[in-house]
Amino acid sequence: MNSKFDELLDIMDKLRAGCPWDKAQTLESLRYLTIEETYELSDAIINNDLDEIKKELGDLLLHVVFYAKIGEEKNAFTIDDVLDNINQKLISRHPHIFSDTKAETSDQVKANWEAIKLKEKGRKSVLEGVPKSLPAMVKAYRIQEKARGVGFDWDNAHQVLEKVIEEFREMQHEVKSGGSHERIEAEFGDLMFALINYARFINVNPDDALERTNQRFIKRFNYLEEQTIQKGKSLHDMTLDEMNVYWDQAKENERK
Numbered sequence: 001m002n003s004k005f006d007e008l009l010d011i012m013d014k015l016r017a018g019c020p021w022d023k024a025q026t027l028e029s030l031r032y033l034t035i036e037e038t039y040e041l042s043d044a045i046i047n048n049d050l051d052e053i054k055k056e057l058g059d060l061l062l063h064v065v066f067y068a069k070i071g072e073e074k075n076a077f078t079i080d081d082v083l084d085n086i087n088q089k090l091i092s093r094h095p096h097i098f099s100d101t102k103a104e105t106s107d108q109v110k111a112n113w114e115a116i117k118l119k120e121k122g123r124k125s126v127l128e129g130v131p132k133s134l135p136a137m138v139k140a141y142r143i144q145e146k147a148r149g150v151g152f153d154w155d156n157a158h159q160v161l162e163k164v165i166e167e168f169r170e171m172q173h174e175v176k177s178g179g180s181h182e183r184i185e186a187e188f189g190d191l192m193f194a195l196i197n198y199a200r201f202i203n204v205n206p207d208d209a210l211e212r213t214n215q216r217f218i219k220r221f222n223y224l225e226e227q228t229i230q231k232g233k234s235l236h237d238m239t240l241d242e243m244n245v246y247w248d249q250a251k252e253n254e255r256k
Contacts, residue, residue: 009079012065016073027070034063046211092116107148114149126150137207140196157201164198167191220250 015022037059044052068079093116095101096109103109114126123129126146130139147153154160171187173179179187199206224246228235235243 008061008065012062012069016069022066025066025070027067030063030066030070034060037063042211046208046215092120110145110149111151114146135207137192137196137210140193141200141206144197144200154197154201157198160194160198160201164191164194167194216254219254220247223250223253 017023037056041053041056041060044056064082065079068077068082071077071081072079091098093113094109095112095116096103101112103112117123117129118126126149127143130142130146134142144153154163167187167190171184171191174184174187196206199209224243225235227246227249228238228243
């Protein structure tokens with residue numbers, strides 16, 4: 001085993017034996033921290049900050065080792081069991097590499113993966129593998145990917161775009177006709193689901209795209225606030241047209 005990984009395992013043993021905080025941790029207490037670390041890694045990836053990605057990967061690896069240490073203490077599993085499991089999974093789910101199955105495209109690989117996964121886990125539905133606690137947008141994307149893996153999908157992006165337009169019109173109709181909150185919400189959900197589907201067809205990850213838009217908005221709004229303060233003004237006292245001047249300046253600065 002890699003000496004650096006051995007060193008990490010040794011450090012974890014010492015922390016678990018001697019550090020009051022580390023000794024107090026459980027599988028449950030680490031859960032929300034692991035979620036936080038995952039989102040921090042996500043932020044680093046969105047920002048294309050390779051140094052931060054390196055650091056956050058280390059934090060996540062620490063969590064894997066931590067969970068394995070607790071599993072060992074419970075006589076449930078060890079880090080070797082974790083590694084054996086993932087090694088066997090990768091081999092069994094890539095028969096086009098380790099056996100004689102043919103898969104020449106990414107879609108064929110995904111289809112094989114889902115079929116093998118269903119058989120391994122004894123699931124009745126392809127969608128059972130989508131975690132219930134995933135954020136809604138990520139969940140919608142994964143649902144669509146899994147449905148595509150068994151052939152349930154549109155043929156091309158143009159069809160999906162037409163569906164987006166159809167769903168937008170249906171939502172607009174409910175709004176204009178004074179539809180109930182439940183109907184408007186349902187149509188808005190259908191529109192978002194169709195947009196996520198379209199994003200998938202044009203090779204855009206909708207969650208990444210929205211987060212980058214969030215970051216652009218924050219950056220531009222911060223610029224607006226800074227310029228307002230420098231001019232001795234308050235946003236509350238400015239008109240929208242006045243604020244848009246600084247907003248346009250922020251957009252222009254991004255192009256430079």
